[in-house]
Amino acid sequence: MFEKLKQKLKRVVERVSQKAAPETPPEAPPEAPPEAPPEVPSKAPPAVPPPGKPRRALRRVVKRIIRRELAPEDVEDIIWELQVGLLESDVAVPVADHVIERVKAGLTGRKLGLREDPKKLADEVLRQAIQEVLTTEQRVDLLKVIDAKRAQGEPAVLVFVGINGHGKTTSIAKLARYLMDRGYKPVLAAADTFRAAGIEQLEIHAERLGVEVIKQKRGADAAAVAYDAIAHAKARGLDVVLVDTAGRMQTDVNLMDEMRKIVRVAKPDLTIFVGDALTGNDAVEQARTFDQAVGISGSILCKMDADARGGAALSITHVTGKPILFLGTGQGYGDLVEFKPEILLNALFAD
Ligand SMILES: Nc1nc2c(ncn2[C@@H]2O[C@H](COP(=O)(O)OP(=O)(O)OP(=O)(O)O)[C@@H](O)[C@H]2O)c(=O)[nH]1
Ligand SMILES: [Mg+2]
Numbered sequence: 097m098f099e100k101l102k103q104k105l106k107r108v109v110e111r112v113s114q115k116a117a118p119e120t121p122p123e124a125p126p127e128a129p130p131e132a133p134p135e136v137p138s139k140a141p142p143a144v145p146p147p148g149k150p151r152r153a154l155r156r157v158v159k160r161i162i163r164r165e166l167a168p169e170d171v172e173d174i175i176w177e178l179q180v181g182l183l184e185s186d187v188a189v190p191v192a193d194h195v196i197e198r199v200k201a202g203l204t205g206r207k208l209g210l211r212e213d214p215k216k217l218a219d220e221v222l223r224q225a226i227q228e229v230l231t232t233e234q235r236v237d238l239l240k241v242i243d244a245k246r247a248q249g250e251p252a253v254l255v256f257v258g259i260n261g262h263g264k265t266t267s268i269a270k271l272a273r274y275l276m277d278r279g280y281k282p283v284l285a286a287a288d289t290f291r292a293a294g295i296e297q298l299e300i301h302a303e304r305l306g307v308e309v310i311k312q313k314r315g316a317d318a319a320a321v322a323y324d325a326i327a328h329a330k331a332r333g334l335d336v337v338l339v340d341t342a343g344r345m346q347t348d349v350n351l352m353d354e355m356r357k358i359v360r361v362a363k364p365d366l367t368i369f370v371g372d373a374l375t376g377n378d379a380v381e382q383a384r385t386f387d388q389a390v391g392i393s394g395s396i397l398c399k400m401d402a403d404a405r406g407g408a409a410l411s412i413t414h415v416t417g418k419p420i421l422f423l424g425t426g427q428g429y430g431d432l433v434e435f436k437p438e439i440l441l442n443a444l445f446a447d
Contacts, residue, residue, distance in 0.1 A: 097425075097443045098406025104181030105222060105444055111177055112218035115170040116208050171204045178222075186376030186407025191229050191414045198225035223441055229414040230437035236394045236419055241365050242280060242336055251283075251329035253337045255322070255364040256396075257355055257386055260343030262372035262379075263398030263424055265294075268338045269301035270424065270432040275336055276307065282336040285325030286311035287318040287358060290342035290351070298340050305429070308334075318342065318354055319361035326362060339364070346385040359390045366393040368421065371412065373403040380411045387416050398424030401431070409440055 175196055182192040202221035208214055245252040254271075256264045265288070272282045284302050286309055288294030295311050302309035310325035322339045329337045339362055344351035359367060369392040371379035379397070386392055395412050400423045403409070413420055420435040433439065 097400055097440075098185070098404055098409070100404045101181070101185040101187075101406035101410070102444050102446075104185060105178075108174060108178045108181060108222065109215055109218040111174045112166075112203065113214045115174060116166055116214035116217070165205060165207045166203050168204055171200055174203065175200055182407075182410075185405045185410075188377050188380050188407070188411035188415050191411040194229055194414065195222075195225045198228060219445055223445055226410065226444065227437050227441060229410060230420075230440060232413050232417055232419045234394075234418060236366065236421055238366070238421060239278065242275075245365060246335055251326065251334055251337050252366070253322075253326055253339065253362050253364045254366045254368060255339040255341065255359060255362055256368050256370050257341055257390065257392070258343060258370040259345060259372070259382055260291075262343065262370055262375075263396070264288075264343065264370040265297050265301065265340050266427065267370050267396050267398060267422070267424055267432070268298070268340050269305060270429050271422070272301075272305050272307050272338060273429040274432055276305070280335040281333075282307055282338055283325055283329050283332075283334045284309040285322050285337055285339040287321040287325075287339050288342040289314055289316045289318050289321060290354075294340070294342060319357045322358055322362040337362075346382055346389070352389055356390055367391060368393060369395045369416075369418075371395055371397050371408060372399050373397045373406075373408045373423075374399050376405055376407045377411065379408040380415050383412050383416050383418075387418065392416065392418055394419045394421045396420070396422045396424060400433075401425045406440075406444070 178199060179192060179196055182195060199221050202224065206217065208217065242252040256268055258264050268284060272284065275282045284298055284307060286295040286298045288298070289312065292314065295314060299309055299311070310321065310328050312321050312324070318341060325337045325339065328334070339358065341355060341358060342351060344355060346352065367390055369383045369386050371383055373379065383392065383395055395416070395418065397409055397412065397420055400409065409420070423433045423435055423439070425431045425433055
């Protein structure tokens with residue numbers, strides 16, 4: 097997962113190590129010439145050297161070796177490298193700025209003891225900064241949402257939105273499998289009535305997974321399909337309705353209106369934005385636009401298996417203020433990973 101960003105962060109850590117390396121001690125100061133020849137040459141030397149200049153100088157040198165401080169200009173160099181690395185990895189500007197501020201504050205003036213590993217310090221500071229941008233106040237516990245609805249005798253309704261071809265239908269199929277594996281009963285709603293193969297594609301998944309799909313004809317009212325599926329789930333005591341919708345560009349006014357109607361009618365418990373990690377910062381901007389249009393609860397980021405840059409994964413939470421729920425890591429039904437910041441952090445800081 098995102099090898100490129102990992103390499104860039106590694107380089108930053110190396111730079112911190114270089115900058116924080118202990119200085120070589122300066123030449124030992126010449127001993128002050130004895131003021132007078134020793135009175136009695138045969139006398140044994142004193143066990144403790146006499147107090148005076150040489151001892152003080154030595155103490156200063158030792159202090160400099162064991163307490164190397166990162167000066168602002170050292171940190172500037174490191175920060176520059178970090179900034180370039182983040183932006184080249186397609187990390188959104190406000191997210192890069194936040195990480196940089198945190199790293200700057202964490203490194204400037206930091207004193208390192210001889211036994212302290214500068215690499216460890218750099219790892220810690222970077223990790224902490226990245227953890228912050230991956231964490232939101234808003235949390236979503238999918239299974240808790242479903243359980244709460246089940247307790248009221250109602251199905252949980254999940255509507256999936258996003259751009260064409262970014263992974264909505266595949267993610268719905270994966271999620272159906274995930275829920276079935278945990279004892280929940282999902283039903284799929286084929287509310288992508290816009291694209292020719294939209295309904296058929298969902299039906300193929302449903303058949304493979306052994307799950308029901310509620311559909312109408314192509315061109316039918318997508319909101320009505322969602323409504324039917326919810327009614328079906330209520331009648332049959334099913335736990336979750338997964339509503340597939342047509343892919344749409346955020347600039348397509350009619351399709352964005354259609355999506356608003358689906359959300360109005362279905363009143364989803366969760367509206368999930370499905371983004372393609374490969375599109376980098378575009379996925380982040382799209383998530384923001386969809387959030388403004390219908391209010392998303394969180395995101396699923398697909399194609400993480402093919403994303404070497406990592407910008408979208410790092411940015412989407414901080415920019416939207418909504419958590420990542422799952423990562424898509426391949427085309428198989430099992431390729432869905434529950435998101436935790438540690439997954440990204442461990443991938444980024446693994447040796
Ligand atoms: N490698 C990889 N491919 C994925 C992943 N998720 C989806 N895909 C592939 O991406 C392509 C598009 O996925 P769909 O699920 O059809 O996307 P969609 O958002 O439903 O597309 P529209 O219905 O056109 O809006 C398919 O070939 C999927 O197999 C993933 O996590 N990794
Ligand atoms: Mg689809």
